[in-house]
Amino acid sequence: AQSVTQLDSQVPVFEEAPVELRCNYSSSVSVYLFWYVQYPNQGLQLLLKYLSGSTLVKGINGFEAEFNKSQTSFHLRKPSVHISDTAEYFCAVSDSFTSGTYKYIFGTGTRLKVLA
Amino acid sequence: ETGVTQSPTHLIKTRGQQVTLRCSSQSGHNTVSWYQQALGQGPQFIFQYYREEENGRGNFPPRFSGLQFPNYSSELNVNALELDDSALYLCASSGRVGYTFGSGTRLTVV
Numbered sequence: 001a002q003s004v005t006q007l008d009s010q011v012p013v014f015e016e017a018p019v020e021l022r023c024n025y026s027s028s029v030s031v032y033l034f035w036y037v038q039y040p041n042q043g044l045q046l047l048l049k050y051l052s053g054s055t056l057v058k059g060i061n062g063f064e065a066e067f068n069k070s071q072t073s074f075h076l077r078k079p080s081v082h083i084s085d086t087a088e089y090f091c092a093v094s095d096s097f098t099s100g101t102y103k104y105i106f107g108t109g110t111r112l113k114v115l116a
Numbered sequence: 117e118t119g120v121t122q123s124p125t126h127l128i129k130t131r132g133q134q135v136t137l138r139c140s141s142q143s144g145h146n147t148v149s150w151y152q153q154a155l156g157q158g159p160q161f162i163f164q165y166y167r168e169e170e171n172g173r174g175n176f177p178p179r180f181s182g183l184q185f186p187n188y189s190s191e192l193n194v195n196a197l198e199l200d201d202s203a204l205y206l207c208a209s210s211g212r213v214g215y216t217f218g219s220g221t222r223l224t225v226v
Contacts, residue, residue: 034214043206043219090158103149103172104215106158
């Protein structure tokens with residue numbers, strides 16, 4: 001069975017500092033990996049996704065993530081954060097991406113708080 | 117793209133009542149999924165509908181049911197509400213680039 005572990009429930013970081021949000025997954029099959037951001041009282045917005053190909057994935061708002069199959073990780077990074085990046089971040093895994101039955105397994109989330 | 121819209125945005129119900137949540141998917145997206153997000157947790161998969169048929173279900177009891185209509189709208193129905201059903205309910209329609217989530221319906225059961 002698939003599972004996702006987000007190792008940090010909260011990450012405080014000062015503005016303009018770099019940040020890494022950690023995500024590990026377990027799956028016995030090929031996986032598709034996603035990072036979503038959730039601002040207060042809003043739904044989920046896709047930051048980036050890994051489907052295949054290059055292991056370094058670039059997303060919106062300056063975020064990037066690296067797929068590491070040997071370590072079963074998909075950590076999210078940003079070289080310089082802004083106050084506006086304060087939000088909840090969710091890592092998700094799916095064993096299918098195109099049509100048919102598929103579901104995302106989400107981690108429990110990491111609350112990123114950017115300090116002035 | 118018109119996005120995914122959900123209604124209502126907030127709802128308060130009494131334990132034992134029934135509730136219907138609505139979702140309007142993006143045109144052309146014939147797969148819709150529903151997720152439950154309890155406070156402080158990640159979203160949990162409830163079920164998925166494809167061409168008006170349920171074709172996948174998570175670990176939720178039968179009192180959670182759904183419908184999908186030809187016009188890309190869908191409903192989530194929950195009977196015999198329990199306090200633990202209080203959560204944010206997210207609808208997601210899937211297209212070529214994966215899920216697009218709505219902003220959710222916040223359900224509070226008192």
